[in-house]
Amino acid sequence: MKWLPVFLVVSFILIMMAAAGCTQPATPVAEPAASSSSLGGYALTAADAPANYTFIKGRAKTSEEIGDLAKSLGWQGGYEASYAGMANNPAGGTLIVQTITMYPEERMAEIVALADAGERSDSDLTYTILTAPDLGENSRAFSGTAGGAIVHRDSTGNPLAPASMAGTVRQDVVGIIFSKGSNLVVLKMTGPDTDYATLSALAEKAYVKLP
Numbered sequence: 001m002k003w004l005p006v007f008l009v010v011s012f013i014l015i016m017m018a019a020a021g022c023t024q025p026a027t028p029v030a031e032p033a034a035s036s037s038s039l040g041g042y043a044l045t046a047a048d049a050p051a052n053y054t055f056i057k058g059r060a061k062t063s064e065e066i067g068d069l070a071k072s073l074g075w076q077g078g079y080e081a082s083y084a085g086m087a088n089n090p091a092g093g094t095l096i097v098q099t100i101t102m103y104p105e106e107r108m109a110e111i112v113a114l115a116d117a118g119e120r121s122d123s124d125l126t127y128t129i130l131t132a133p134d135l136g137e138n139s140r141a142f143s144g145t146a147g148g149a150i151v152h153r154d155s156t157g158n159p160l161a162p163a164s165m166a167g168t169v170r171q172d173v174v175g176i177i178f179s180k181g182s183n184l185v186v187l188k189m190t191g192p193d194t195d196y197a198t199l200s201a202l203a204e205k206a207y208v209k210l211p
Contacts, residue, residue: 053085094191146170
């Protein structure tokens with residue numbers, strides 16, 4: 001059993017090494033960046049619903065939903081929450097959607113400008129710049145008026161199919177955009193009962209929730 005002394009020596013060395021390792025200070029672990037799902041903790045909830053509105057759902061957004069431009073700007077995660085209200089209006093209900101997106105804070109001014117331009121890109125609406133609520137230096141607000149216009153568009157992209165035009169009723173919209181730290185928030189109200197005062201009050205609640 002000549003192997004026994006060697007086994008004991010090796011075992012002793014391993015035990016000493018393990019004990020020494022336990023006394024070393026732990027290596028700090030970097031805190032992971034906030035994910036799309038964690039942004040849900042900053043989103044508006046059912047308790048924040050305006051009068052006559054009901055919280056529908058909240059969901060994390062995935063990278064598959066994001067365009068190449070957003071990714072090139074440093075998109076890090078997104079979350080969306082929505083409310084529906086005024087269902088008794090003969091012209092239809094009104095929808096409020098909040099989108100929270102994480103981007104590098106140092107690029108936020110550029111990103112807010114791009115988001116603002118994108119939200120006001122519907123050529124069928126007439127836009128008006130509104131006085132934005134006091135929600136940081138990057139806050140913006142706008143309204144878009146459709147006037148009940150019905151827009152007719154080709155309902156098929158197949159050039160071999162018979163021509164067909166589908167009508168879509170355009171709806172008024174009010175939007176508020178702001179940022180806080182690395183978080184970009186877009187609040188948009190669409191429908192016949194769009195109301196800037198209601199959306200502005202909701203934006204203030206959304207701003208307070210952000211870190």
